[in-house]
Structure formats: C-alpha cells, structure tokens
Amino acid sequence: MILACTILFSGGAAWAWSGRLGWTFKADAPITSSVAVAGGLVLAGDSVGNLYAVQAASGRLAWSYKGTNSVVGRPSIMGDKVIFAQADGTITCLAVKSGKVAWQYVPPEESYAAETVVDGTAVGENKAFFVKGDGKLYAISAANGKVLWTYDSGLELRSAPAFASGLVLLGEQRGVFSAISPKNGKRLWGGGAGGAINTPSVNGGNVFFSSWDGSVQSVRIKGVVPQWKANVGDPVTTAPFIGGGKVFVGTANGKIAALAEKNGSVLWSFDTQGGSVAAQPVFGEGLVFAGGGQGTLFVLDAASGRERFTFATGGGINGSPAFAGGVLYLGSADGNLYAIM
Incomplete structure (x- = not known):
C-alpha cells in the first residue's frame, strides 16, 4: 500500500x-471508532473490539484492551478513566494510564437488534450516557456501570448523545431534538426537524443540531430561544x-x-x-x-x-x-x- x-x-x-x-x-x-486524545495517549478502537492506547509522541503502543465487538463512536474521557462502547451494547470503563478494567456494563440477553449500539458515549455528572437499538437513552453510573435511568424515545436511536450545560442533548431518528435532565431522564425541552437528527454540539451557550432533511439549527440554551435555521x-x-x-x-x-x-x-x-x-x-x-x-x-x-x-x-x-x-x-x-x- x-x-x-x-x-x-x-x-x-x-x-x-x-x-x-x-x-x-x-x-x-x-479502525471503526473516532479518535480521542488524553494524557499523552491517542485512543481508538477497531472492528474486532480492540481499544488501543498509543503514545502521542512516538506512535508506540502503551497498552491495548481486547473486547468482543466493534468499538463505535468516540471514547469518552472522564478524569483518569476512558469509557467506550462496543456495537453489541457493552460499555467498558478503563484506567487511561494502564488500561486496567474499572467496570463493565453488559446488556441483558435479549435480541441482538435491541442491544446494538452504533455510536459512542457521553459523560457528565459522574454518569455515562449512550443509546441502543431498543430506542432508549441509558444513564449508567461512571463509578460502577449500574443503570440509573432510561429515557424511551419510542423509536430506534442511532446517534450518540452529548452532554453540555448540565443537560443530556439527544438527536432522535423521529426528527426530534431533546434536552434531558441528567438527574432523572425527564425531557425538559426540545425542537424538531424533518429528518433524523445527528449528535448535537454546544458552543457559546447555544446548541447546534443537524438533520438528514438538510437543516442545521441553533438554539440558545438559556431561555430556549431559537437563533436560526438553515439548509x-x-x-x-x-x-x-x-x-x-x-x-x-x-x-x-x-x-x-x-x-x-x-x-x-x-x-x-x-x-x-x-x-x-x-x-x-x-x-x-x-x-x-x-x-x-x-x-x-x-x-x-x-x-x-x-x-x-x-x-x-x-x-x-x-x-x-x-x-x-x-x-x-x-x-x-x-x-x-x-x-x-
């Protein structure tokens, strides 16, 4: 090559x-995941479930973790831990420096389609957030991986949530954007588009979300004030x-x-x-x-x-x-x- x-x-x-x-x-x-950088290490995962921590300065392998299914989305960094998702619904938390396992969330034995994860995790308020093919947003403890609450969208979810400004921000396949309380999973406010909505982004007090209908929107988080919508x-x-x-x-x-x-x-x-x-x-x-x-x-x-x-x-x-x-x-x-x- x-x-x-x-x-x-x-x-x-x-x-x-x-x-x-x-x-x-x-x-x-x-390589199937997005790339994350933390503590002088470059983190990325592959299609057979390996997560690699590579020294940013030299490209040498610092450590690797062998999982069982494709690593998806971007690994999330929370302090000295990295939390990442595999396509079979497994969420794993490792020590960034050593790769040692802190905890692991393994989904119950149900249908494969319901447990599939196609994107990564978000972290905040000592929780990790992710979505599965069963249409639910999950919040699990970043301390031990135990499920704390779920939010049911009613339709398959495919885009990772985001966490910013004290909110879990979610783009849904049904064309709905939702701002959700990280404490209890209650939907606080939202918006919409004519197609599936991707993972939102936040900057300068505004949330930006894009959709498969070609639209991009900006909403002021404080007061929930629409700023603009473009196509x-x-x-x-x-x-x-x-x-x-x-x-x-x-x-x-x-x-x-x-x-x-x-x-x-x-x-x-x-x-x-x-x-x-x-x-x-x-x-x-x-x-x-x-x-x-x-x-x-x-x-x-x-x-x-x-x-x-x-x-x-x-x-x-x-x-x-x-x-x-x-x-x-x-x-x-x-x-x-x-x-x-």
Whole structure:
C-alpha cells in the first residue's frame, strides 16, 4: 500500500500544520471508532473490539484492551478513566494510564437488534450516557456501570448523545431534538426537524443540531430561544463542529459545508467527489479536517473552503479524527492510526 500526502499552497500562505506524516500505528483490524486524545495517549478502537492506547509522541503502543465487538463512536474521557462502547451494547470503563478494567456494563440477553449500539458515549455528572437499538437513552453510573435511568424515545436511536450545560442533548431518528435532565431522564425541552437528527454540539451557550432533511439549527440554551435555521441542500450526516466562528458539517452526497455561527448563512461548500461523509469534520489552526468516504482526508482553508492538503489512506474514514497539540490523529479502515503534523 502506498500512502500519498499531497501538500497544496496558494498565495504564499504559511501554516504551522504542514501535512507531514509523523508516525503510523498498525492495528489488528480496521479502525471503526473516532479518535480521542488524553494524557499523552491517542485512543481508538477497531472492528474486532480492540481499544488501543498509543503514545502521542512516538506512535508506540502503551497498552491495548481486547473486547468482543466493534468499538463505535468516540471514547469518552472522564478524569483518569476512558469509557467506550462496543456495537453489541457493552460499555467498558478503563484506567487511561494502564488500561486496567474499572467496570463493565453488559446488556441483558435479549435480541441482538435491541442491544446494538452504533455510536459512542457521553459523560457528565459522574454518569455515562449512550443509546441502543431498543430506542432508549441509558444513564449508567461512571463509578460502577449500574443503570440509573432510561429515557424511551419510542423509536430506534442511532446517534450518540452529548452532554453540555448540565443537560443530556439527544438527536432522535423521529426528527426530534431533546434536552434531558441528567438527574432523572425527564425531557425538559426540545425542537424538531424533518429528518433524523445527528449528535448535537454546544458552543457559546447555544446548541447546534443537524438533520438528514438538510437543516442545521441553533438554539440558545438559556431561555430556549431559537437563533436560526438553515439548509445546506443535502442530507446532513455528521454532528456539527463549531470553530473559528463557523459551523462545519458533512453530507450524504460527499460535501463539506460551512455556515456562519451567528446567523446560519451558508459560506461555502466543498465536494469531496466521494461517498457519504461519515466522520464529523474537525477545526484547528484555521483549517478544517474532513474524511471522505473514499478514504481521503481533505484539509480545507476554513475561511474559503479551498483545498489545502490531501492525505490518502487505504480504506474509508468512518470515525472522526482528533486535533491536539498541532497534530491531527486519524484512523482508517485500512487498519492504521496516523499522526499528521
């Protein structure tokens, strides 16, 4: 396999991030999760249930945990613990430094479809939150993994919840956005769209949520005041990412779109010429990092949407990368975890 890193310059602009490959770590199977960074370690999981902790500085394996099913979503960091989900509904809590198991939630023996988890966890108020194919949002204790409460949406849930501003924020398949009390699982307020809603994001006191009907919305959390609603023209397949005064989303038709954070006006759209964008775009150092369905990482100028760099992997990019300390950490279905500087 040949890896290609193409660096494109225009107008003499100089970027601290250069697109240079720092290291590559080879996993046992395709990387299926998003990437998290904590305590000098890069955390990502693969399709056979391994969670890897790789040293950010060197790319050497610090430790690995062997699970039984695909690791999904982004591992959640809570203090010195990492909590992650597997597709069979198992939620595991490990010590970040050592990989030692603190606890594990194993679903009861019911139908596989009901227990399936297709996205990751969120953490807050000493709880971990996740959704399953049975249509329920679960809150479990971050101390021991015991179920504390459930919220029943009435329809299968496929997008991870988020936790911010003292609320559990949930996008539902039935086109409903819900703000839920983390204490008891009661729905406090919400909104709606014409299609399934992805994982919400929060910035500056506003919650942003996107939908498969092409809409992106912003609502002020305090007072529940709608700010704006826009449409990017394609089904939106990713959670919004907010950075640099803009909101970035990916679409089912292979596009990356940028909207103004203040009013929702569509600023630009970039066509990856590939399949559906599954991974949430990431912003850093004036750049947008977005994985295309064909396995290419596109690095765009956040101001204009112009392509600055491309990095080709040997498989699809199904999980979101992480940008930390000036380094982009990326997982691919080719089984590699990359550090690009």
